[in-house]
Amino acid sequence: MRIYENPKSTSENRLNARSWYIPEGSCKQIMLNGEWRFAFFENGDRAGNIEEWETIEVPSCWQLKGYENPNYTNINYPFPCDPPYVPDINPTGVYERSFQIEDGSLETYFVFEGVSSEAELYINGKYVGRTQGSRLTAEFDITEFVSSGTNTVRVYVRKWCCGSYLEDQDAFRYNGIFRDVYVLSRPHGHIFDIDIKTEENDIICTADAEFSAELYDGDVLLERRDSVGGKVVFTVNEPSLWTAETPYLYTVKLYAAGEIITRKIGFRTIKISSDYELLINGTPVKLKGVNHHDTDPYKGWTMSEEDYVRDLKLMKELNINTVRTSHYPPAPKFLDYCDEMGFYVILECDIETHGFVRRYANIGYKFDTENGEWPCVEEMWKKEFLDRIERTYERDKIHTSVIMWSTGNESAYGVNQAAQIDWLKARDKVRLAHCEDASRAGSQEKTDVFSMMYPSIETIISWAKDDNIRQPVFMCEYAHAMGNGPGGMWDYWNAIYENKKLIGGC
CATH class of the missing domain: 2.60.120.260 (Galactose-binding domain-like)
Incomplete structure (x- = not known):
């Protein structure tokens, strides 16, 4: 080896x-x-x-x-x-x-x-x-x-x-x-890692070194504080809330060892109602989304900031409010623009093992984890599954636009994704955990949403009425635009609006 x-x-x-x-x-x-x-x-x-x-x-x-x-x-x-x-x-x-x-x-x-x-x-x-x-x-x-x-x-x-x-x-x-x-x-003594998050009316800033912090509303300085134990808490009375339609952000500046670290943060809450609706700031929201690859016809995976802004502006023109980063984290600046322009983001880990369904010749298409050969169930892959979700989370944990973490795509479901979700939930008490592979396998134990690909309209209506599905129903992929598609959007969205449990799709 x-x-x-x-x-x-x-x-x-x-x-x-x-x-x-x-x-x-x-x-x-x-x-x-x-x-x-x-x-x-x-x-x-x-x-x-x-x-x-x-x-x-x-x-x-x-x-x-x-x-x-x-x-x-x-x-x-x-x-x-x-x-x-x-x-x-x-x-x-x-x-x-x-x-x-x-x-x-x-x-x-x-x-x-x-x-x-x-x-x-x-x-x-x-x-x-x-x-x-x-x-x-x-x-x-x-x-x-x-x-x-x-x-x-x-x-x-x-x-x-x-x-x-x-x-x-x-x-x-x-x-x-x-x-x-x-x-x-x-400089020596610089900050390495930081975190900025909101709880109720507070903005909580933490770092692995002492620092001074300033909070701005636009260009207006609201407050300045010195950290104690690597932590500063700002309280904002009646803060403006962040949504995809009103992407209001506050600016935090951290000062340490002569450096200035500037990040933006918004106030928003994420909850699931008793009717399995997705609530942003207490209001039911439908996710009108797309799956976005980093791809350019001339540059391949290389995307400039201008390319990202072009794509996001086009989405806004088409009333898109959600992006699933299929099937990996984008470049960091993409999420800055999602924060600023207003998009809900399902941030996906860089994992897909779809090819295992074709690892042998002349076998049917199935996610046959029972034979123990898929990476999601093999012990030797567990460290890398956890490493990839940790790197995904830690890089992008500050972004207000991120409302779900996704373990990956089309990789079957096993103990390694379960470990990823356990790690996420120990680290993040707010955002939702998404794993389409778990839903396909019939598991609702770890995840927060029931997520499937390319169901029919009749199928999603049946899921909305199925009392055994005790989660919001989300289509992580639907209405594929390859070939003679997408079709049925009107009918899909009639069903989504008529059923509270159906929260939309990408």
């Missing part, structure tokens, strides 16, 4: 996940987007000395830059299903560039916001660490590897790893450093 085929060892020296932010003030962000030196190897395990380099734009997908062809597959894996092993011949892209550090005595961090599928990081010729989880942020402490002046980074990106078995999403398959990549030079 090669090291990148071990599900129990999918990273090395990667820092614990934290809330996403870019500090201002004494922190210096060094963007590494742009032109990199690049070499492509058909068999990356035999990559040798690189005598001649080409160049490639970062972020990008190498299949759209002349290296290999784009590959689309829905259910089937693009390689033989023999977990956790991947093909012996494993293509690899080698990226290299130089960057400048003004003060090598500061604490310095290297951040990937998206790299597929496994990355090994070297600074100035020395190994730093490695990471899997293509759409999950990875951060490394490179303080001991850098010095003032010119430094060199090299990244080996493998096409496949054991994590590829968890990333079988129905989409074009791409590779490379496809989201922003940067270095943060930060």
Whole structure:
């Protein structure tokens, strides 16, 4: 077994996940987007000395830059299903560039916001660490590897790893450093992780270091406080509430070690009524949603802020109020825009193992976990299931727009998703837990919504009247727009409006 085929060892020296932010003030962000030196190897395990380099734009997908062809597959894996092993011949892209550090005595961090599928990081010729989880942020402490002046980074990106078995999403398959990549030079004693949340009329700010905090309503400073035990509580009398229609946000600024961390937060509550309605701030809400992939016809998985804003504006024009991030977390800025523009978000973990239904030839389509072969029921995958949901939650826990956490997509249901939901509910007492695989398996024990794909109108009406379904009914996918569709929207929505338990779909 090669090291990148071990599900129990999918990273090395990667820092614990934290809330996403870019500090201002004494922190210096060094963007590494742009032109990199690049070499492509058909068999990356035999990559040798690189005598001649080409160049490639970062972020990008190498299949759209002349290296290999784009590959689309829905259910089937693009390689033989023999977990956790991947093909012996494993293509690899080698990226290299130089960057400048003004003060090598500061604490310095290297951040990937998206790299597929496994990355090994070297600074100035020395190994730093490695990471899997293509759409999950990875951060490394490179303080001991850098010095003032010119430094060199090299990244080996493998096409496949054991994590590829968890990333079988129905989409074009791409590779490379496809989201922003940067270095943060930060002062000693800086904050690492923060959390900001609301309870009743309070905004509660916590961090792993002492700080000062300011609360703003627009440009108006409401209050300034110093933390005690790494905590500040602001009370707002009669706060304006956040909804998808009225996305009212307050601004919090945290000050520590000369840095300024700015985040926005809204007041909103999430409840389920006795009639199994979804209540936002006590008002029943119907989710008029879409499933959103990070995809561009020319750039693949690489999406700019302008691309995200274009998509979200189009959704607003079409009266869409909900986004399911199918089937992985988007780039962090996407959720900032969801907060600001007003969307309810079902934030999905980067897990799909749909290809296991086709792991053998000439078998029927079924989620047959009873044989113990699916990752969701195998002990060796449990650590990675938990690691991925933790990285999903910790990065995006501050976002007001997120109303549900989703364990993943089309992966069958087993003890590993149950462990994910247990972890989520211990960490987050407010948001709902979504797992369509659990609903398909007939389990309502852990989840908060009954979620299914592509039911008929007659079926959802029967679910609304079924007393054995003691949860809001949500269609995480319906009215598919592939081919001669979508149809029946009028009839679906007549049924949704006529039945309180039916809360909508994507």
